[in-house]
Amino acid sequence: MALNEYTVGKAKIILVQGDITEMDTDVIVNAANSSLMGGGGVDGAIHRKGGPKILEECKRIRAIEWPEGLPTGKAVITTGGNLKAKHVIHTVGPVWHGGDKGEPELLAEAYRNSLKLAVSKGLKTISFPSISTGAYRYPIEQACKIALTTVKAFLEEEDKIDKVVFVLFTKHDLEVYKDVANEILKLIT
Numbered sequence: 001m002a003l004n005e006y007t008v009g010k011a012k013i014i015l016v017q018g019d020i021t022e023m024d025t026d027v028i029v030n031a032a033n034s035s036l037m038g039g040g041g042v043d044g045a046i047h048r049k050g051g052p053k054i055l056e057e058c059k060r061i062r063a064i065e066w067p068e069g070l071p072t073g074k075a076v077i078t079t080g081g082n083l084k085a086k087h088v089i090h091t092v093g094p095v096w097h098g099g100d101k102g103e104p105e106l107l108a109e110a111y112r113n114s115l116k117l118a119v120s121k122g123l124k125t126i127s128f129p130s131i132s133t134g135a136y137r138y139p140i141e142q143a144c145k146i147a148l149t150t151v152k153a154f155l156e157e158e159d160k161i162d163k164v165v166f167v168l169f170t171k172h173d174l175e176v177y178k179d180v181a182n183e184i185l186k187l188i189t
Contacts, residue, residue: 004016004174004178004181006181006185007185008151008152008155008156008185009155009156009159010159010162011155011159011161011162011163011164012162012163012164013148013151013152013155013163013164013165013166013181013185014163014164014165014166015165015166015168015174015177015178015181016165016166016167016168016174017167017168017169017170017171017173017174018167018168018169019045019167019169020042020045020046020127020128020129020167021045021046021049021050021083022084023084023085023127023165023167024084024085025085025125025126025127025163025165026085026086026087026118026123026124026125026126027077027080027085027086027087027088027089027118027121027123027125027126027127028046028080028083028085028087028088028089028126028127028128028167029075029088029089029090029091029114029126029127029128029129029131030042030043030046030088030089030090030091030129031043031091031092031093031129031130031131031132031134031136032070032090032091032092033092034069034070034071034072034092035062035069036058036059036061036062036066036069036070036076036090037055037058037059037062038055038058039135040134040135041134041135042129042134042169046083046088049082049083050079050080050081050082050083050088051081051082052081053078053079053081053082054078054079054080054081054088057078057079058078058090061076061078070090070091070092071092072092072093072094072106072109072110073091073092073093073094073105073106073107073109073110073113074091074092074109074110074113075089075090075091075110075113075114075116075117076089076090076091076117077089077090077117077121078090085127087121087123089114089117089118089126091110091111091113091114091131092110093106093107093110093131093132093136093138094106094107094110094132094136094138095132095136095137095138096132096136096137096138096139099142103132103138104142104146107131107132107138107143107146107147107150108146108149108150110131110132111128111131111146111147111150111151111154112150112154114126114128115151115154115158115161115164116154118161119158119160119161122160123161124160124161124162124163125161125162125163125164125165126161126163126164126165127164127165127166127167128147128151128164128165128166128167129166129167129168129169130143130144130147130166130168130169130173130177131143131147133173140172140173140176141176141180144173144176144177144180145180145184147166148166148177148180148181148184148185149184151164152184152185
């Protein structure tokens with residue numbers, strides 16, 4: 001895996017190309033759909049590899065907390081099941097409709113609420129995919145600026161997270177994130 005490290009406060013932000021289901025952080029973030037029942041892309045991969053415990057907890061969350069489905073921008077937590085990560089935070093990113101339907105704010109909220117939930121559970125290391133840039137068609141250049149800016153702002157205010165890893169599936173996505181990160185984050189040398 002290619003490794004690119006940046007620092008914000010006492011935390012590290014790391015960009016890697018890889019498979020989020022292989023990450024050994026305290027928690028990985030699932031770019032879920034509102035049903036929380038699994039799906040394609042990252043969501044399907046996490047459910048398949050994590051096993052039935054994740055789906056069981058998602059069904060419980062739907063029955064008790066979010067019977068109409070998890071709203072865009074909100075986040076919930078389950079076990080990691082068979083994953084290396086002990087927990088999965090499920091968040092719903094916005095579907096891209098051109099950028100004038102609140103997509104930037106909702107995407108920032110998905111990252112922020114995931115980080116807040118991790119801190120509330122005492123989790124120190126977190127891995128994110130590039131939320132909404134797959135099936136939801138959010139342009140990666142715009143999405144990664146929101147992701148990195150939101151995470152940077154959170155880490156500047158909150159010192160309870162030690163490491164944030166962005167796990168990008170393709171080399172192209174990694175290169176886009178590196179270009180943006182070099183503009184807004186401090187490279188560790």
